[in-house]
Amino acid sequence: MCGIVGAIAKNDVVPVLLEGLSKLEYRGYDSAGIAIANGKLHRLRTTGRVSELSKLAHLQKTHGFTGIAHTRWATHGAPSERNAHPHLSGDERKIAVVHNGIIENHEAIRKRLESEGFKFSSDTDTEVIAHLISFNLKTTHDLLESVCSSVAELQGAYAIAVVEETRPDHIVVARNGAPLLLGLGTEGNYVASDASALVQVTRNMVYLEEGDVAELHQDGYRILSCVKGKKGKEVTRPVQESTLTRDAVELGPYAHFMQKEIFEQPVAVANTLEMVSNAQSISPQLFGSKAEKIFRQTNGILILACGTSYHAGLVAKYWLETIAGLQCSVEIASEYRYRDPIADKNTLVVGISQSGETADTLAAISYAKSLGHQYSLAICNVPESALIRQTDLRFLTRAGPEIGVASTKAFTTQLAALMLLTVTLAKLRNKFSHECEQKMLMAMRRLPTAIQLALQIEPQVVQWAANFFQKRHALFLGRGVHYPIALEGALKLKEISYIHAEAYAAGELKHGPLALVDKEMPVIAIAPNDALLEKLKSNLQEVRARGGELYVFADADSQIQESEGVHIIRLAEYADMLSPILHTIPLQLLAYHVALQKGTDVDKPRNLAKAVTVE
Structure with a gap:
């Protein structure tokens, strides 16, 4: 979603703010803006890309030592310059505000402020925050106190940063439900919604917690826990050295971040499985010091996730029930949190999220706990995220930064982590013999190489993409554990x-979807050489009998022959239970190369954001 960068330093902060915004472009946005406090507030906003904002700042020779910047993804109000951040308020003591999140009670506050004489110039919920702080500033005369009083009235999720025209010696920030961190540098101090925005200036980060309000100066900072609208006690949060590097968030020799991240999967999976690469056995300690005790009490699994992470959970359901003998339910987090499900305190709740800041997943886990679920586990790619702090157990996928909006390496590393979880639970339940464990360890060690071999089919996929990019619809088919992979491919x-794409369990074709099949509907099938292959062949014959064009991703030894209307790309090897990970690779490549030929914005698709931190 939206991105925040702020800086107060001994040198010009405009280049820092603009480069920080460029590093946050992956989050998705439709407008961008900057406000500099240098005795007078200077604001620039645009509905174009960050590069357009940079040109504008250069033309107007914008400079200063204190400033905030923002990329907006529209929630309240259409994408437009008038709705872009920062928003201003006040006359004698003018302030500028940037905000991530959604204020749920903004309409009621807006009516009250309008009755006090405040004029609104945008359709956003954020402008309410600016006017509310300005209103409270008239009585508190202190920006920090005013922010504390204001956030006490806000309902919903927010991360905000505020600068004051007449006091450019400080920035005040606040966090509740949306990520925000401080960056501590030698030349100044910084704030951002993501560490990637600040690695250019510092790797020393302080991650704010719920309810924190912080004040930054050039040479220091302080954090307060604000309670009931008053300045609370000063608190200390640990300084952590970020492992993120500048190279990790730059393209290098690749055309797009998505392409880079597809080809980083052998290394990402190897890093995720590093703890077992030379081990003789798989230990529950991989998931935390309390894992063995909790796992032994576990009699079921509840997986909560959204989007691609939800598909990873669906694959895990097959694994957990087949290998570990544990009943598993997988819920879309945004739906689960509004149901009245039956809770079992011995069902382990597993939250899956690349960013660890997915609002629906965080809320769903909190809801599960309120219903009586005793223990929770996070599978996540970001060690400092809210999801990691919210759960009893955790597993970090070590995919590295994922910039492209369409998740690739985060998905395959999630699957690797979920197989580790499956085997661990199977061992503790005596469902997995020592011989089976050794076989699985060998398969996991082989997996990065197998992924590298799968990537070698790219030239063949490029040829297929030439047949796809003019199509308007596509159908994806899979059976068993590969059905969720078909969902992910679509x-x-x-x-x-x-391109409109749908996925079905192949056995469901005759129950309705077959009506869609004709020569204009390409049908992509995942055909591993497993127990369901013969059943799948029958389903594919149903497609050919209706004139459908088949594109089949098969294993090297799958007994499916190429013929008129049946195109086949064979993967180099079969990975048995890990096959879903390998069969994900060609589907990612297909989507990438079709998009490339259509000329769409691969890394920043329209209407979508990377980190969905609002409901």
Whole structure:
């Protein structure tokens, strides 16, 4: 979603703010803006890309030592310059505000402020924050106190940063439900919604917690826990050294971040499985010091996730029930949090999220706990995220930064982590023999190489993409544990090429979807050489009998022959239970190359954001 960068330093902060915004472009946005406090507030806003904002700042020779900047993804109000951040308020003591999140009670506050004489110039909920702080500033005469009083009235999620025209010696920030961190540098101090925006200036980060309000100066900072609208006690949060590097968030030799991240998967999976690469056994300690005790009490699994992470959970359901003998339910987080499900305190709640800041997943886990679920586990790619702090157990996927909106390496590393969880639970339940464990360890060690071999089919996929990019619809088919992979393949094609794509369990064809099949409907099938292959062949014959064109991703030894209307790309090897990970690779490549030929914005597809931190 939206991105925040702020800086107060001994040198010009405009280049820092603009480069920070460029590093946050992956989050998705439709407008950008900057406000500099240098005795007078200087604000620039645009509905174009960050590069357009940079040109504007250069033309107007914008400079200063204190400033805030923002990329907006529209929620309240259409994408336009008048709705872009920062928003201003006040006359004698003018302030500028940037905000991530959604203020749920903004309409009631807006009516009250309008009755006090405040004029609104945008359709956003954020402008309410600016006027509310300005209103409270008249009585508190202190920006920090005013922010504390104001956030006490706000309902919803927010991360905000505020600068004051007449007091450019400080920035005040606040966090509740949306990520925000401080960056501590030698030349100044900084704030951002994501560490990637600040690695250019510092790697020393302080991650704010819920309810924190902080004041930054050039040479220091302080954090207060604000309670009931008053300045609370000063608190200390640990300083952490970020492992993020500048190279990790730059393209290098690749055309797009999505392409880079597809080809980083062998290394990402190897890093995720590093703890077992030379081990003789798989230990529950991989998931935390309390894991063995909690796992032994576990009699079921509840997986909560959204989007691609939800598809990872669906794959895990097959694994957990087949290998570990544990009943598993997988819920879309945004739906689960509004149901009245039956809770079992011995069902382990597993939250899956790339960013660890997905609002629906965080809320769903909190809801599950309120219903009586005793223990929770996070599978996440960001060690400092809210999801990691919210759960009893955790596993970090070590995919590295994922910039492209369409998730790739985060998905395959999630699957690797979920297989580790499956085997661990199976061992503790005596469902997995020592011989089976050794076989799985060998398969995991082989997996990065197998992924590298799968990437070698790219030239063949490029040829297929030439047949796809003019199509308006596509159908994806899979059976068993590969059905969720078909769902993921369809999602990828939709996300970045804007081709309407649907996925079905292949056995469901005759129950309705077969009516869609004709020569204009390409049908993509996942055909591993497993127990369901013969059943799948029958389903594919149903497609050919209706004139459908088949594009089949098969294993090297799958007994499916190429013929008129049946196109086949064979993967180099079969990975048994890990096959879903390998069969994900060609579907990612297909979506990427179709989008490339259509000329869409691969890394920043329309209407979508990377980190969905609002409901």
